[in-house]
Every structure is written in structure tokens, then in C-alpha cells.
Amino acid sequence: MDYTIVGNGVAGIEAAFKIRERWGPEQASITVISDETDYFFSRTALMYAYMNKMRRRDLEPHDRQAYERQSIELVRDRVVDIDADDQSITLRDDGRRDFDRLLLAVGAKPRMIQWPGVDETDDGIVHLVSMQDLDECERLTWTTDEAVVVGGGLIGVELVECLRFHGVDVTFLVREPYFWPAGLHREEGEMIQQHIASHGVDVRMGEELAEVIPGSEGRVEAITTDTGEEIPCQMLGIAIGVTPRTDWLDSTTTPPSCGRGIHVDRSFQTDLDNVWAAGDCCEIDFGDETRVETIWYTAERHGRLAGLSMLGDDVTYDPPVFFNSSKFLDIEYTTVGTVADAPDGSKTLFRRMPDEEITQRIIVDEQDQVIGFNMLGSRWDHTILQQWIRERRPLDWVRDRLSNAQFDVEFGRVPLERMNEEIRRL
Amino acid sequence: MRQKGTLGWLKHDVTHRGITAWLLTGALLAFYLVLYFTDWLTPIAKSLGLIHKWNLYGALYTLAIVTGGIYVIAKYRDNRYQVIRTSVVIFVQSTLAFSVPYVLELFNQPAVYLSYLWPLEISILYPKNLASAPVYFAVWAVVGSILIAPILGIFYGKRWYCSWVCGCGGLANTAGEPFRHLTPTSQGWWNFEKYAVHITLVLALLTTGLVGASYLIGPEQSPVLASYANSLQSWYGLLVVTILSGIVGVVLYPIGGTRVWCRNFCPMAAILGLVQKFGRFRIRVKDDMCISCGMCTTYCEMGIDVREYAQNNQDFTRAACVGCGLCEEVCPRGVLHLENEWDRDPQESLTMGALLEESYK
Numbered sequence A: 001m002d003y004t005i006v007g008n009g010v011a012g013i014e015a016a017f018k019i020r021e022r023w024g025p026e027q028a029s030i031t032v033i034s035d036e037t038d039y040f041f042s043r044t045a046l047m048y049a050y051m052n053k054m055r056r057r058d059l060e061p062h063d064r065q066a067y068e069r070q071s072i073e074l075v076r077d078r079v080v081d082i083d084a085d086d087q088s089i090t091l092r093d094d095g096r097r098d099f100d101r102l103l104l105a106v107g108a109k110p111r112m113i114q115w116p117g118v119d120e121t122d123d124g125i126v127h128l129v130s131m132q133d134l135d136e137c138e139r140l141t142w143t144t145d146e147a148v149v150v151g152g153g154l155i156g157v158e159l160v161e162c163l164r165f166h167g168v169d170v171t172f173l174v175r176e177p178y179f180w181p182a183g184l185h186r187e188e189g190e191m192i193q194q195h196i197a198s199h200g201v202d203v204r205m206g207e208e209l210a211e212v213i214p215g216s217e218g219r220v221e222a223i224t225t226d227t228g229e230e231i232p233c234q235m236l237g238i239a240i241g242v243t244p245r246t247d248w249l250d251s252t253t254t255p256p257s258c259g260r261g262i263h264v265d266r267s268f269q270t271d272l273d274n275v276w277a278a279g280d281c282c283e284i285d286f287g288d289e290t291r292v293e294t295i296w297y298t299a300e301r302h303g304r305l306a307g308l309s310m311l312g313d314d315v316t317y318d319p320p321v322f323f324n325s326s327k328f329l330d331i332e333y334t335t336v337g338t339v340a341d342a343p344d345g346s347k348t349l350f351r352r353m354p355d356e357e358i359t360q361r362i363i364v365d366e367q368d369q370v371i372g373f374n375m376l377g378s379r380w381d382h383t384i385l386q387q388w389i390r391e392r393r394p395l396d397w398v399r400d401r402l403s404n405a406q407f408d409v410e411f412g413r414v415p416l417e418r419m420n421e422e423i424r425r426l
Numbered sequence B: 001m002r003q004k005g006t007l008g009w010l011k012h013d014v015t016h017r018g019i020t021a022w023l024l025t026g027a028l029l030a031f032y033l034v035l036y037f038t039d040w041l042t043p044i045a046k047s048l049g050l051i052h053k054w055n056l057y058g059a060l061y062t063l064a065i066v067t068g069g070i071y072v073i074a075k076y077r078d079n080r081y082q083v084i085r086t087s088v089v090i091f092v093q094s095t096l097a098f099s100v101p102y103v104l105e106l107f108n109q110p111a112v113y114l115s116y117l118w119p120l121e122i123s124i125l126y127p128k129n130l131a132s133a134p135v136y137f138a139v140w141a142v143v144g145s146i147l148i149a150p151i152l153g154i155f156y157g158k159r160w161y162c163s164w165v166c167g168c169g170g171l172a173n174t175a176g177e178p179f180r181h182l183t184p185t186s187q188g189w190w191n192f193e194k195y196a197v198h199i200t201l202v203l204a205l206l207t208t209g210l211v212g213a214s215y216l217i218g219p220e221q222s223p224v225l226a227s228y229a230n231s232l233q234s235w236y237g238l239l240v241v242t243i244l245s246g247i248v249g250v251v252l253y254p255i256g257g258t259r260v261w262c263r264n265f266c267p268m269a270a271i272l273g274l275v276q277k278f279g280r281f282r283i284r285v286k287d288d289m290c291i292s293c294g295m296c297t298t299y300c301e302m303g304i305d306v307r308e309y310a311q312n313n314q315d316f317t318r319a320a321c322v323g324c325g326l327c328e329e330v331c332p333r334g335v336l337h338l339e340n341e342w343d344r345d346p347q348e349s350l351t352m353g354a355l356l357e358e359s360y361k
């Protein structure tokens, strides 16, 4: 049986290992194809390479011999066509290849808007998503003193941090009234905003990019915002989100059905026979809703399940209570359950340490059952918080036991009893 | 990518095995050769009012730990484990390892180094030295080395010594901070370490045993044994104590990372590592939270592939781990937690067979 996997991100590689766990090289040949890098690397660590904290090679989660030991063939090429009827794909350089089972784990690409001036600008506009983006960023940083970053999300903050590390003056354009309403409530958003500003960043809330102004060489020279202000910059970072990489599929011989992402059912099968999709690129049909999940943890989980599904196992994706983590410069962030989009009528308990950037938010629904947590500035064991959500614990119960879920370093446990509290109904 | 400008170049070059790193290594090597094999430093020490060149070396060593320690405390000021641990390292170095023996010497008392235990400092258990040492120190040397060190190791892991008390670890974790990511993580190094550190341990045991036996039997009774013991003692002194712990351990910082000595050769680390495997210390991994970024592996000065455990949701106790806590500090997702707990994750099976099979892992 030939298992072919397109994309060597976490979803693709997890699927490959899962298949190999079951079948030896005699029963299954496994090929992973990617046009981005020779080896799987951790996209989440791109910023650390940019900031000289890690060497490129350190980004690779597995040692290079692991693929050989596991007999996983790695191919550096681009897939340009899929013919599911014929069970073959076409590679840009290496031509046609047959498969028995195909996994599309092609990830997501940065979202982009064609602002006026973008087409005339040949150089200086960057993203921070792929290894090639990192190359671009590094090449441009040498000759950049001022930069503008557009998009107040998680990758935007990372890009801002990297540019500050290199001594670049950064203007951060955030469309929303406070930082990241998609994940945070106002109090936390404003705290993060101030924290970013305290690192010497000019944070502009409620301002948008209006026009890109290229210089005579074609490289970006300035931008204007929707307030009409002109801000000089030699680099313009766009971090307004990612979208599943589906566009290239339209022109293939047998395009799989796509919406926001490649449509899959809960066993990660597409509408094409013998073709699966997993990770950032897929849109999963849960019956009552469809979901596109573009974080590391979900991609990893998708990959494993898709691998099992390709082996013929009966797989039904049943996502656990949502959790995610991030870091806003120095402030660590853990979120569990439903927070920013909590339904009306929910009650929130907001806790803040006087004079420190440490907050906690606990959300309960109308029945006083806990549904979400947003924790900033200290460490938490999300598995305990998840458990409390599953057990539908009431607010007082949770608040009294909060210290059970602390995960701070030894001697560094945050004194929870010193925090101010405030209860509000949404 | 390195920072721009000359300073950016220098910072990168010296911490990434560039030309300046090699120059620094060369300078350190020259310094150590002069220190160990000439008397050129004696007049300098005397002119500073010190008794001999070793006081001068002690003062420089302490200075390096204090300045490096202040830098580390400032860098990790939000991490209380690091702040407290580093403060203790500075305190132990400037008192037990430097000023206490110096003051004793000033008052014509025998200089004793309370923070250096056997088998890191194997000579303290040589019977001749035990007999001539002050009684309190002889008692401490025996009880501390044979009883207290392993017992504390059972309860708190080898970190209580390697990362809180020991001067070798102390220098690595303070002045060595900029070089910690250079420790190689490859399988080849792991194979080397596994043999090297246990061979030194066996040598240390053998040397102590032979020297002790020869003393007890008496050199007149058995001159052959005595001559073996003597030559082993001086070989061990030269090869292990002077060359490996004294010179190589520090000289290679800019090239091979800190803890070259601790990881590959230190017999104390070897013993405490085995003790640690049966004790309470472990690094707990928060399930499913690892983003495989690799910061932990990069900054582990013992070359442990921490990420491998973290991305497999596996709590672990590696014999090599000195409990410096830097993996826990640099992890951007707070996945790792150093702790002392008796209950273990069921995944961590520890049988004698596994221990022998994997040896040190």
C-alpha cells in the first residue's frame, strides 16, 4: 500500500508516524512531499530563529535520521495536480506518481488584501508564516530602521517582537478598538496593548492600513493609515490571519470539494475516494456546524486521526474542550473553553494582581457552570481547567480551588489571595 | 538572524563558535596553562596581598560567578526559582568556596572547602588527608559525601548539589550563561557521555579504594600496591582533576557549551544521577501543550532532548539532568515543571534492566 502525504507540517508528519506505527515498510510505503523545506520544522518557532535564539536546524522536532529509521521517504517538490480517479498526483519537477491513499496536509497561507499600492510594491511586504517568509524578513531587516505591522493577532505580536529585537522602530496597526477581541476581553486586551507599548512599540488601536507607497526602487517607502497619516517604513508586515491553502486545488483534474477549507467529514475523508485532508487546510463538518482549526494542537491531533483513518480504522473526531496558549512578549497566556464569544447572560469573574501584569478570567454560563478561562501572566495546568469545564463546576467552587491548577515554577507561585476581583454579567 | 551592528556581530560571534569564541577559548587555555604549570601568577597574587596564586584564582573565579550571577538574576528576574538558586550559588561560592578557606588560612588554620565533596574532590577521603584534617572537616567529608549528598539527592534530585552548591556548576550557570545552547545534543555525544562519565566514576572509586587500601595495609607491607596507588593517585590528579575538571571544563565553554566537565566526566554527577533516577525529582510535562518549538532542547546545558519528552507528553527524570530549570524558564508555553514528588506517571517505568539497557538515559 502506498501512502502519499502532501505537506511536511505537523499534521502530515504525525500522520506518517501513525501509519508507520502500525505497518512496517513491507506493508506500507510512506512518502511525504513538501515544497517548503527538506525536513519538518516547527512553524511556531520561526520567531526564535528570527531573534537569534535558535539556529535553523534547532527548529526541527525530530532528528534527521528518524525519517530514515522509520523508512519515511521525504520528497522536496510541489504537487501541482491530483487525479483521484486515476489515483495519481503530478509533481512540478518529478512528474506523475501513483498513490493508494493520499493525505492533503497542505496547511494555511497568510491572508492578504490588495490595498492600493500593493501591486506596485515589489519588495518590503512580508508575512511570517513560511520558512521563505523568514528568509525574506531576515534579508530585509538588515536595511530596515522603521517598520509597520498590520494585524493585532498572535502572529502580528510575534513579528513585532522580532522587529523590536533587531532595534527596528515599529508601528503596530490594530483595526480593533482593543487588542485581540477574538480572544480577549477589554481589560486584558488593554493590558496587553500597554505591555506591547512598553516595549517601545507605537501601538495604534482602531487604525487601519489605507495605502502602500512604494519608493523609486519598488520597495515600500511608507504607508498611509485610514486617518490619513503617512508613516515611513522599509518593511511592512502583514499578519491579518491565515486561510486554508485551497486555491491551487481548483485547477487540478479532480478538485476536492472546498469551502473555507477542504471539506472533510469527522474521519478526515474528503469527497474524493482515497483522499483525506488534515490540519490547517481542512474544514471539518460536524453536522450542525463546520470548523476550520488553525492551531498547532489541532493540526497535530488531526494528523494522528487522519493517519488512523487512512489505515482503515473507524475514526470520529471529537475535539476535547478547547485550549490554546501563546505569549505576548513577556506575558504568557493560557486559554481554555469559551471566553471571548461567551453567550450573553454569562457571568465573568475578573481577577487582577495590583501593579502586576497578572490576570485571570473565569466565565460561567447562566446556570453558574464554568465554561471558560483566560489566564495571563502566570502558568496554569490547562488539563485541570478542562476537567472543571467538563464537570460543569460552579464559580465559587472553581475560585476556591484555583490554586490546584497553578503551574508556576517552584518558589514562584503567584499569591492568588492578593488579587482584586470583579464580577460582571455579559 | 543576529542583531545588526558591530555589537550584534560580536554578541553573535562569541556565542556561535565564531572567531572571537575561538580566541576566547585560546585565552582561557593560556590562562589555565600559566596557572597550573608555571608560577608566574604568584608574584601578582603576593602583590595583591594574597597568600598564593590559588587565592588569586579563587578570587577571579568568585568574581566571575558573582558578576555572571548578577547578570543571570537580572535576566531571569521574573523566575523566582532562578533568582533564589543563583543567589545561593553566589553565596556558597563567595563564602564556603572562597572567603572561609581564605580567612582560615590567614589565621594559619588549614583551609577547608566545605562545598566540595567526594567524589568530585576525591582527595578529601584519602585516609592521610582525613587524618590530618580538622576533626569537624573529616567528619563532614565522610558523612557529607557518603550519606548526606545521596540522601538529599533522593529527596531533591542531583540539582541540590549540581545547580545550587557546586562551584563547577555555579560557574556554568552564571558566567557560562551565554554559552549554554552550544552543548551538543546529538546521539554521538550521548554515546560518548554515557561511557565517559561512568569510566571517570570507576576511576574515582578505584583510586579512592586503592589509596585507602594501601594506607590501611601500610606501604611497607605491600610496596607494589603502594606504588600502584601512588601512580593512580597522581594520574587521576593530573588527568581528571587538573586537565578535565580544571582546564577542559572551563576552556571549552565558548566551543562546547557549559558543563562539558559536569556532563561527560564528573564522578559526583554520575553518582548523584543514578541516585536521582530512584528519587523524587522529575520534570513534569503538561499534556498536549508543547508546540515542539525546541527552545528547551536548545537551552538544556546537558544536551538532553527535552522536546522529545515534552512532545510525547512524557514526564521524565534523566540522570544527566542537573535541575538548572532553564528548560522550564525558556519554554514559551510553560509546559515543563521541575518538582519533587514520589508518585510517578505510569509511563515512567524504571526497572534495573531498563537502567542497564539504557544505562544513563
Ligand SMILES: Cc1cc2nc3c(=O)[nH]c(=O)nc-3n(C[C@H](O)[C@H](O)[C@H](O)COP(=O)(O)OP(=O)(O)OC[C@H]3O[C@@H](n4cnc5c(N)ncnc54)[C@H](O)[C@@H]3O)c2cc1C
Residues within 6 Å of the ligand: A006, A007, A008, A009, A010, A011, A012, A033, A034, A035, A036, A037, A043, A044, A045, A046, A047, A077, A078, A079, A080, A105, A106, A107, A108, A128, A129, A130, A155, A158, A245, A248, A278, A279, A280, A281, A294, A295, A296, A297, A299, A324, A325, A326, B291
Ligand atoms: C509564526 C507562527 C506562529 C504560530 N504559533 C503557534 C502557536 O504558538 N500555537 C499554536 O497552536 N499554533 C501556532 N501556529 C499555527 C501552527 O503553526 C499551525 O497550525 C500548524 O503548523 C499547521 O500545521 P499543518 O501541518 O496543518 O500545516 P503546515 O505546517 O502549514 O504545513 C503544510 C506544508 O505543506 C506544504 N505544501 C502546501 N501545498 C503544497 C503543495 N502543493 N505541494 C507540496 N507541498 C505543499 C507547505 O509548504 C507546508 O510546508 C503558528 C503559526 C505561525 C505561522
Ligand code: SF4
Residues within 6 Å of the ligand: B299, B300, B301, B302, B303, B304, B306, B320, B321, B322, B323, B324, B325, B326, B327, B328
Ligand atoms: S533538562 Fe532542564 S533542568 Fe535538566 S539540565 Fe536540562 S535544562 Fe536543566
Ligand code: SF4
Residues within 6 Å of the ligand: B289, B290, B291, B292, B293, B294, B295, B296, B297, B306, B307, B310, B311, B330, B331, B332, B333, B334, B335, B336
Ligand atoms: S520549549 Fe516548551 S513548547 Fe517548546 S518544545 Fe520545549 S516543552 Fe515544547
